Amino acid sequence: MPYVLFHDHFPEIAERETRTITVPGKSPLGLPAGHYGLVEMYCDEPDCDCRRVFFYIISSVRKDVEAVVAYGWESPEFYARWLHDDDPTMIEELRGPALNLGSPQSRLAPAILEIVKNVVLRDSAYVDRLKAHYRMFRDKIDKRRTATATKKKRTSRT
Numbered sequence: 078m079p080y081v082l083f084h085d086h087f088p089e090i091a092e093r094e095t096r097t098i099t100v101p102g103k104s105p106l107g108l109p110a111g112h113y114g115l116v117e118m119y120c121d122e123p124d125c126d127c128r129r130v131f132f133y134i135i136s137s138v139r140k141d142v143e144a145v146v147a148y149g150w151e152s153p154e155f156y157a158r159w160l161h162d163d164d165p166t167m168i169e170e171l172r173g174p175a176l177n178l179g180s181p182q183s184r185l186a187p188a189i190l191e192i193v194k195n196v197v198l199r200d201s202a203y204v205d206r207l208k209a210h211y212r213m214f215r216d217k218i219d220k221r222r223t224a225t226a227t228k229k230k231r232t233s234r235t
Contacts, residue, residue, distance in 0.1 A: 079122060081118060081121045083116075084116065086217055087214070096197060096203060097112050097113065097114050098189075108185055111138040113143065117210060118130065119210070124219075126159070126215070128208075129149040130207050130211060131177060132145070134189050134193075145180035145182065146190055147175055148198065150204060153172060156171040159171075
């Protein structure tokens with residue numbers, strides 16, 4: 078699945094609503110002081126309804142990606158149906174939060190994942206915001222796909 082920055086489609090909203098983790102001093106988990114931006118990415122595959130977000134977590138210190146965390150907010154039953162498989166390991170990876178296995182991870186990634194799990198995603202208002210961003214993103218992707226299909230259909234008739 079191709080994941081695309083939310084910022085690419087909604088730069089003003091992303092600028093205002095991107096969550097940042099601020100670590101004022103060295104954390105008990107070993108994270109150095111700094112800011113860690115949770116840059117949202119969503120799937121732009123046509124007709125996909127995975128209900129997931131990938132966070133590219135970028136450090137203000139290194140100015141690079143420290144971790145890529147995947148998070149799906151639906152139930153295990155939803156992901157079993159969506160995946161057409163009931164493998165509990167695969168379902169847990171889809172639900173997240175989990176470090177994305179296919180992405181590079183820094184040595185700080187496990188500590189960042191703990192903060193995302195135990196602090197960031199416990200904020201129900203933030204999770205609701207992610208769901209709203211997902212819906213906005215999907216609506217735009219699906220509308221673009223429908224417009225392209227309609228245009229091709231008109232072109233093929235002439």
